[in-house]
Amino acid sequence: MIQKGALAVLALALATPTLAACSDSKSGDDKANATASPSGSQGTDTPAPEASSGPAAGGSSPKPSGSLKAVKLAVPDDLRGALQDTYFETAKKTYPKEKQDNLLLPTHILFGKVTGANGGVEFYAVADIGFKDNPMSRQDGPHVWKKDDSQTAWAYGGDTGGNLCAKVPPALVKTWGKTCS
Secondary structure (H helix, E strand, C coil), rough: CCCCCCCCEEEEECCCCHHHHHHCCCCCCCCCCCCCCCCCCCCCCCEEEEEECCCCCCCCCCCCCCCCCCECCCCCEEEEEEHHHHEEEHHHHHHHCCHHEEECCCCEEEEEECCCCCCEEEEEEEEEEEEECCCCCCCCCCCEEEEECCCCCCCEECCCCCHHHCCCCCCHHHCCCCCCC
């Protein structure tokens, strides 16, 4: 269960169809355009956007453990921008000459959550992203972002090198219709 006022989305973008090639999914969940649209959610349990970042007043949620319940969520309208912003904050350390206006919006976004038997909740977003003029920044995706239900800001988890299950719980990967490599 999502705690009231617990989530907001940050941004990062994507450039190549790495995620689409990551498995044998039959659904075209996401459009490779600059606007976010819902992607066939199996629930309407999306986080409420907030302007601030950091933990909510209730403190940090426990890490989900035990039997995990995975749910695919609709992609909120503000998720692309939130992921793009978060990616840029990390990527500018590796690519110091790049500018945010040269960063592509994320594409092929997958969004969902896992809830543990202990009540812990974590949200995951997976997408392709990189800079328009830098092919190196667009390889080894898809990229992963994560936060628990007490956080309003996303944390960039890095690229997967094509193996989603290296950074995302396999139960959620399966819910998305993808496979582990």
